[in-house]
Amino acid sequence: AQSVAQPEDQVNVAEGNPLTVKCTYSVSGNPYLFWYVQYPNRGLQFLLKYITGDNLVKGSYGFEAEFNKSQTSFHLKKPSALVSDSALYFCAVPRGNTGKLIFGQGTTLQVKP
Amino acid sequence: DAGVTQSPTHLIKTRGQQVTLRCSPKSGHDTVSWYQQALGQGPQFIFQYYEEEERQRGNFPDRFSGHQFPNYSSELNVNALLLGDSALYLCASSTGQGVYQPQHFGDGTRLSIL
Numbered sequence: 001a002q003s004v005a006q007p008e009d010q011v012n013v014a015e016g017n018p019l020t021v022k023c024t025y026s027v028s029g030n031p032y033l034f035w036y037v038q039y040p041n042r043g044l045q046f047l048l049k050y051i052t053g054d055n056l057v058k059g060s061y062g063f064e065a066e067f068n069k070s071q072t073s074f075h076l077k078k079p080s081a082l083v084s085d086s087a088l089y090f091c092a093v094p095r096g097n098t099g100k101l102i103f104g105q106g107t108t109l110q111v112k113p
Numbered sequence: 114d115a116g117v118t119q120s121p122t123h124l125i126k127t128r129g130q131q132v133t134l135r136c137s138p139k140s141g142h143d144t145v146s147w148y149q150q151a152l153g154q155g156p157q158f159i160f161q162y163y164e165e166e167e168r169q170r171g172n173f174p175d176r177f178s179g180h181q182f183p184n185y186s187s188e189l190n191v192n193a194l195l196l197g198d199s200a201l202y203l204c205a206s207s208t209g210q211g212v213y214q215p216q217h218f219g220d221g222t223r224l225s226i227l
């Protein structure tokens with residue numbers, strides 16, 4: 001069964017420092033992977049996706065993610081964190097060929113000035 | 114271009130009551146999915162509607178039902194409400210049922226059961 005795991009409940013980083021939010025996956029076949037962000041009292045916003053091709057995927061708001069097949073990981077990264085990046089981040093994988101998204105448990109990113 | 118809109122934003126009900134939540138998809142989208150997000154958890158898939166039919170369903174009881182209208186808007190109905198149904202209910206829309214396109218989410222309906 002398709003699944004993703006986010007091993008960290010919270011990540012703390014200082015503004016201007018690089019950030020990484022971790023995600024590992026377990027899928028059969030070719031993985032399709034997504035990152036979403038959720039700000040307080042809001043829905044989820046799409047950041048980026050990996051379907052196939054380059055292992056480094058660029059997305060919205062300066063975020064990027066690195067797909068690593070050997071480590072079954074899809075970590076979200078940003079070279080320089082902003083306070084406004086503080087939010088809840090989810091990685092997700094679709095179940096089979098359906099639009100049913102399976103989400104990780106989420107990682108709270110706290111960026112301090 | 115309006116995104117996904119959901120109504121109402123907040124709702125308070127008591128146990129045993131019934132509730133209807135509404136969703137209008139993003140312009141150009143024809144597929145609507147519903148998710149339940151409990152506090153501190155990731156969203157859990159309830160079901161997906163395409164061409165006015167339920168196409169996929171998650172592990173939710175029959176108390177949860179839905180509908181999609183010809184204009185692609187959708188409703189989520191929950192009967193015999195339980196305290197455990199308290200959650201943020203998210204609607205997401207996309208083009209087709211495929212896995213390649215990202216789903217666009219509304220801001221949700223916060224349902225509280227007393």
